[in-house]
Structures are given as C-alpha cells and as structure tokens.
Amino acid sequence: MLGNLKDQPADKILALMASYREDPRAEKIDLGVGVYKDAQGNTPIMRAVKEAEARLLKSETTKSYVALAGDPAYAKALSELILGDALAADRMAAVATPGGTGAFRQGVDLVRMANPDATFHVSAPTWPNHLSILKTVGQPFVEYRYFDNATGEVDFDGMMEDLGKVASGDVVLVHGCCHNPTGANLTEAQWEAVADLIGERGAIAFVDLAYQGFGDGLEEDATGTRILARKLPEMLIGASCSKNFGIYRERTGLLMGLCDPAHVKTVQGNMNHLNRQNFSFPPDHGARIVTTILNDAELTADWKAELEEMRTGMLALREQLAAELRRLTNSDRFDFIARHRGMFSRLGLSPEQVEAIRKDFAVYIVGDSRINVAGLNEETVPKLAQAIAATYE
Template sequence: MSGIFGALPPQGEDQIIRLMGQFRADPRPDKVDLGVGVYRNAQGVTPVMRAVQTAEQQLLQSQNTKAYTALAGEQAFRDAMADLVLGPAQDPARLASVATVGGTGAVFMALRLVTMARPDAQVWVSDPTWPNHIPITQHVGLGLKTYRYFDAESRAIDAAAMLADLSQVRPGDVVLLHGCCHNPTGANPQPSDWQALATLLATKGAVPLIDIAYQGFGDGLEADAAATRLIAQTCEEVLIAASCSKNFGVYRERAGVLMVMTPPQLRDTLQGTLTALNRLNYSFPPDHGARLVSMVLTDPALRADWQAELEDMRTGMLHLRETLARELRRLTGSDRFGFLAQHRGMFSRLGATPEQVEKLRADHGIYMVGDSRMNIAGLTKANVSQVAQAIAACNI
C-alpha cells in the first residue's frame, strides 16, 4: 500500500463507546445504563449545575471579547483550583500550574513533563486503574509497572500488597494515585494507609502523580482532598492532575489543571516549562469552562449554591449505594454486596464475570462495562430494585 498512512495499525474500539452504541440501539423501554462514566440525576440527565448556569448568564452579559487569555491559563482559575484542592497545604513558593484540556489533558501534560525530566522513569499504576492511564503512559514512551491494589474477594483495597509492591520503586519513578473515589473500583485507602503511602514515597524519592477527578463525590470536598494535601506536604515533588468535569458538571468544556509542587528554587523553571508545554500542545488552553469555575469558586453566593448542589449529588449517590446493597441483601440472603455501601464515588466493581455482565445486558437490559464496573449515578429510585433483581437472577 502506498502513502505514509498505509502502515498505520487499526485502533481497537473503545469498549465504553461500543457499549453506548448498543444501549442506544436497544429498544427495551426499561433498559438501564450503568456503563458510561458521567453523573446523571433521577431523570437520567447530566444537569448544568445551578451556580454554573448563573455564572454563565453573568459571563454572557459581561464578557466583551473572545481574545486569547494566557498561555498557562487565567491566574484566577489556577489560584481557585489550588485553593480548592490543596487548601492549607498549598505553598506558592513551591507551586507551578497550568490550565489544561480537562483532567485527561492534565495527566497527559504531567507525563510529558516526566519524559522531559526523567525519560527512564517507570510509571506505577494501580491494578486496576482508569483505562486511559496505561495508554497515555505508553504513548509518551515511559515504562510501566503495576502495583496490587484491589482484593477481588473482599472488594476492598489490599493495603499491605500495595505497600509491598511500591517498596520496589526507584528514586524518580512516578506513582500514579487516585486522590479519591477510585475508578473503576470505588475502593479507597484508609487514612492510615495514606499516611504509610506518603511516608514510603517520600523515603523512596518517588514522585506521586495524583489524579483527582471526583473531589466532592466521596466523603465531601475537604475529606476528599485530605490525601492529596497530606502527600503535598510530605513529598518534595508532587504532580496533581485535577478535573472540573464531574464536580462542576462542565464535561464538554474541558476544564482541568495541572499543579506541580517542587522545591522553591525550581519553581520558576517548572512554571516556564509547563507554559512551554501548553504552547507546544495547543497554545492557549480552553477558557470558557475554566472561567465559569473560577467565577463560582470566588463568588461567595455562587460557591455556597454550588457546594449545596454538589452535596445533594454526593448524598444521593450514597443513598443509592445503600439502597442497592440493602435490596441485594434481601434478595440473596447474603451480605456479600455490602461493599457497595462502603465504596465511594460514582463507581464500584461488582465482581461479575464477563459472561454474567453479558447476561445482564442480553436478558435484563442492564448495561455495564465488561469488567463489571457499574456507574452508581446510573441508578435511580425507580430502577434500583430492577437492577438488584437482575443481579440476583444472574447469580453474581
């Protein structure tokens, strides 16, 4: 075949995109989508949050230009996100940051930064992890290792195994951590586990890369940031990729930020490097979503309304978790699904085989990812009993 593109290998189909297509084509009126990883309310809608909508109306009235902003993104957005994520752990003398194209862009930029600074670094990711972590690591050309994380029997993390594996990291290796609400399992370390992990990484001279995409969806805004803040105060160098997609509901606006904690004498070099990376990748980062986020976070009334709605979303998901666990206990006479009430965030891994996942889809119209990751936000008060009955009927 002639031409430069003839040698390109075909790319595998994304399983979640394929699942979305199957769901849309399914004519059953009672089908349930627990696969796609977006928040949905009781009406099955991913809403525009009240405070975001108000901020957008204010912006429409006041904005008089669409000219470029800053290569690193607006300082107000970066400062507001540093305050939200790091709180009292932030140290301006150590902090460099850039606005990015969503949380995914922040992860990509963090790993590109690592390739510039330490191309022989190994990136350690949890087993399992968010499906995009591994391809991005491989795409930028860094080595990859996994560490044990999730115990399939207890549906909780195996902290001892995690720490044992990470005791093998080398100085300068990158350890990718989920700041809260682990995706895909929903299982999270206890505070004592986080403390042991922070101490281990600092002692080893490893660099934590914290992907925090669900702050406010687990135990609350402050509690969900506690592990990130602990590590930022414990380790000399820390990478933090934060997303605004979920907790502000601005998925399509692609608002994210990469923050780097570094020794003060390196801060200016890091800031210049991050800004240069933005310039190389897309020049100026998207501004609309970032500006809405900074408006919400810096206006007391908007922030209060946003936090109230976010808390309603969080407690609603917790209630759905508890309801599903309780209904499964009633139907199966077993407590083996009690982990659903203990997990946090949008996801839990149910523990079904691929064959059982397919049976749920084919026989009951219940859609979830093949590894049995289910999106709790796809449940509603109206369908939770139906889902529980389907899970029990499939003998999971």
C-alpha cells in the same frame, strides 16, 4: 502514506454506549458511561454554573487568547480548593489544560522531559485511559496491587509490598478519591503510610483528582492529596472540573507541580512550553465559570449545596442497592457497595455474568463489572439487584 495506518482497537466503553443505543428494549439501563445523571437520567447544568455563565455573557469583552498557562485566577482558586492549608504558593507551578485527561497527558510529558527513564506505578485496576496514554507515548509502567475482587476492598498489604519496589525517580500514580473504576478508597492512616513510603523510596506522587466532592465531601476528599503535599518535596496533581462542576464538554482541567521554590520558575516554564507544543493556549470558558463561582461567596455556597445533594443522592443509591442485594442473596457479599465512594463500584462479577445481565436484563455494565451508580435511580436499583442476584446464584 495515510493508507499505511492501521485500525485502532475500539474503546470498550464507547462500544458499550453504541450497543445500548441500538438496543430496542424500553426497560434498558445504562450503567457504563462515566457521566453523572440525576433521577430522570439527565446530566443537569448546575445552578451556580448557569448564573456564572450569565454573568460572563454580560461582562466579557473579548474572546482573545489567555496566557499559555491560562488565567492565573483560575489556578489560584482551584488549587486553594484542592490543597487548602497544605498549599504553599511559593512551591506551585500550574497550567490550565483541556480537562483532567489533558492534565494527565501534560504531566506524563513533563515527567518524560525531567526523567525519560521513570517508570509509572499504576494501580490495578485504573482508569483505562491512563494506560492508553502511557502506552501511546512509550512511557514504561507497572501495576501495583490495589483492589481485591473477592472482598471488594483495597488490598493495602499488597499495595504497600508492591510500592516497596519503587525506584528513586519513579512516579506513583494514585487516585485522590473515589477510585475509578473500583470505588474503594484509602483511609487517612493508609494515605499517611503511602506518603511515607513514596518519600522513603525517593519517588514522586502523581495524583489524579477527578471527583472531589463526590465521595465524603469537598474537604474530606482532598485529605489524601493534602497529606502527600505536606509530606513530599515534589508531586504532580492533575485535577478535573468535569464532574464536580458538571462542565464536561468545557474541558476544564489543571496540572499542578509542587516542588522546591528554587525550581518553580523552571517547572512553570516547562509546563508553559508543553501547552504551547500540544495545543498552544488552553480553553478558557470553563475555567472562567469555575473562577467566577469560587470567587463569589453566594455562588460558592449554592454550588456546594447542589454538589452535596448529588453526593448524598449517590450514597443513598449505594445503600439501597447493598440492602436490596443483601435481601435477595441472603448474604453480605455486596455490602462493600455501601462503603465505596464516588460514581463507580466494581462488583467482582465475571465477564460472562456481565454479558448475561446485558442479554437477559438489558442492563449495560462495563466488562470488568464496573457500574456507574449515578446511572441508577430508586426505581432501577431493584431491577439491577434482581439481575445481579439471578446471575450470581
């Protein structure tokens, strides 16, 4: 039977990582993998995380399972961080999941249980694993226009025109902030318009929130999600703590479902059921780290301070890169890089240009020209700018 299996297509980012490791050139630069790095190229453990883990080591008395939904204190703390004053606890069901990926997969399965015929409307482009998961489970999806490669900005008119075709009961998947892979975000006024349109069409919003705090700040990055929560009767939110808490390998996510209070118990029961079927009990160590930090004022303050250092550091790199490219190309073609937010920006280069940059300059970029800004430092920014300018001419 197992001999009947067929090879699966290689993950392009993982394949790029393998090529990078095999490259003997000392000056090589990795801008492919989607992991935050400091100026020394390390992915650090945040100070508050270290302290929270030390406290847990002293206080934990068991490694027994938690509930199917995970620790309620974790769901409460993280949902308050995300939704703020837009949170109505009597409207929310939530389950802990293995990372943001687990939250998205559980949310897709929940939609399939509620409405198997629902079509997902997904931004073009989006995180590749969104499409891979939808294809794997056989859930229909279509793309809506989002990013204009020529300008490096959101194609909002195209987006609204496409979303105007959404049917009642469909799902509109949006990135809460720091759009992956483009870095181009909606304005507050645009979020308001999107929320109104989704409501008019009788659709449900599904927010993927993986980078809160990496864009314009913790509160600012939650703006779009909170607008949707206030305006729409139902929505799903898949949140990840991998980036903003730096706990990638702990696989710490949360799926939230907002609905009529009369339906919360049933929604919660279905979420619990899906956890039981897919992995039984969710991982807990990362969730307890997050809960410990968010429930302690001193740890929260230290975490926010370090997160802000990370955020402003990436903004400085963006501004440096945009300025360097402006100098080298004598144009404002790449000024959008400074306006983008989060770890990623799509440069609008062709696959041939990306390959030339890899071959001639040892700079590794995903084929669609997405770069991980956090993979840069002050010394490597000029090298990247030179590579882009040489290929762009």
